[in-house]
Amino acid sequence: MTKVIQIKDLVKHYYVGDIVVPAIQHIDIEIGQGEFVSIMGASGSGKSTLMNIIGCLDEPTEGQYFLDGEDVAKMTKNQYADVRNRKIGFVFQNFNLLPRTTALENVELPILYDRSGTNKNSKALAKEALIQVGLGDRMDHVPNQLSGGQKQRVALARALVNSPSILLADEPTGNLDSRTSIDMMKLFQKLNSRGITIIVVTHEHDIASYTSRTIFLRDGRIIKDRLQQAKQAALIPEKDMSDPAEEVV
């Protein structure tokens, strides 16, 4: 299996005034193409920090991070931006959608910043992504008019619109009820089955059980890294015909 993510001896410190707060202490991880990984741990265990570093939103203090075999530390700021734009899709716990902006325009955003040169029809692509997450009928709604689950699906559509090879989700179900959470995991499983590498940060065992590998963090160190048989989210009874996951091809 090709290693899409290779992390070697990673250290991240935060500085609060003169005090050094170690968030991650000497972590090594390898994640292969097409894996569905969950990262678990209590608050303050460094899981979000690790996720931000993997997502190129934050830089490590020490250690190396290879993305597709490329040393991220050697990238320029603009290359960094392009990685965030095309290679990685990021879903946040608090959605981070632009306020007063329609779902369609929110999803369009990454296409506007795509410099790969191809003259994409951003509207059509954004529509396609929204249909993919089951929000074809909510395109012109602004975030205020959407429920938590719908907002998270808009965020997911935004993460997917540039067809990234890696999808990162930081507590994607943290603000959702359990039913919507399972829908979300079902969407993730479908995406994973199509070859996208997915990493989910969560503190719920239930959510982690839908993934095929779980990494446990405590105080910035890996304490356990195990493979497991993923629970099939499809086992949940589907009575609701408008169930978004059903529309996933």
Place this chain on the structure above:
Amino acid sequence: MKLLRIEKVALSSIFRNRSRSLLTSLGIIIGVCSVIVMVAVGEGSQKKIETDISSMGTNLLMIRPGSSSYQGVRGGAGSRESLTMDDCETLREQATLVQAISPSVSTYAQIIGGSGNWNCKVEGVSPEYLEIRNFEIEQGTMFTEKDIASRKKVAVIGKTIEEELFPSGNAVGQKLRINNTPFTIIGVLAEKGNNSMGMDQDDFVLAPSMTVLYRLKGGKYGSYVNMIYVSAVSDDVIDEAEVELTTILLRAHKIDFEDDADFTIRSQSEITDFATSTASTLTLLLGAIAGVSLIVGGIGIMNIMLVSVTERTREIGIRISVGARTNDVLLQFLAEAITLSLIGGILGLLFAMIITMILSKLTSLTPMINPAIAFIAFIFSGAVGIFFGYYPAKKASELNPIDALHYE
């Protein structure tokens, strides 16, 4: 990202945040508008005073007798009988920088004619008076040098006299009795309106100088005149003309020193200088008030921009996290700020034009928009808008995307 796309993003951001955009532009609108209007009003009144004064006459110089002194009792300005018809002739012969000269022999008289009677000033002048004082004949004709020589009893009346005594407008050819001496009206002057001091410039009767001197004032005190009006050949030589007139008159009156002169000369430019200095003080005052409102407008823009920084910092975090480069974000914010400032500036200019138009319709002011001031106001509020729109964005774009996303 192409510039067009950036402008598109900026525009959609402006329209999405309508209230913020409106408030920002409002600061610029008020700043630009108030500066332009106030300076326009100031300069308009200055200009009005200048035209009022120039309506007194063309390159006008006024020679008046000095004050009298008899047995220790001094009369006021102009009370001395030192200027005569002969002085007038001397000046006419000798002065080179002078275009036209007219004596003025005046008296207040009760005039009877048409529908009633009226008391006004009767001024004995020469035909050049019209040219010197910028009067025009509306009906009939002006009297001639021949009429002066023959002391003919003809009169040209001001517009006010026509309105008072001949409201039906057929004054020319009618009889007018001035202090019981019958005159024939041969002309009516065109209306000139009030002067800058608010005095009616049309409430008088003109008659040949010799006629007034001998038939109304009786000529018993000699050929003394109350004033000599002179028009210099051009406004560049008014000062030189004044010197020349002084020299000629001093010689004619056999006076050696200018300090002993029995006459005074005032030029129109002195009056203009005095009046415009008042008006420019007004312009300065209005300009200062306008400057303050420009600064207040600038502070308004600054406040709105700074208040929205929290929200905008998160927005920048979101944009960067989905792959915007620093330059994309900076250009977008710059484009937004420039667009808002431009819209605000243009609207401000537009409002200023509308307000000045309304002002000139509703009031006697004639505000004049000064393009330089409009430009300065435009640039200043634009600069404030752009700086406070761009600077917070610059700071936010330098943040780590995660810090920007979590900015409180």
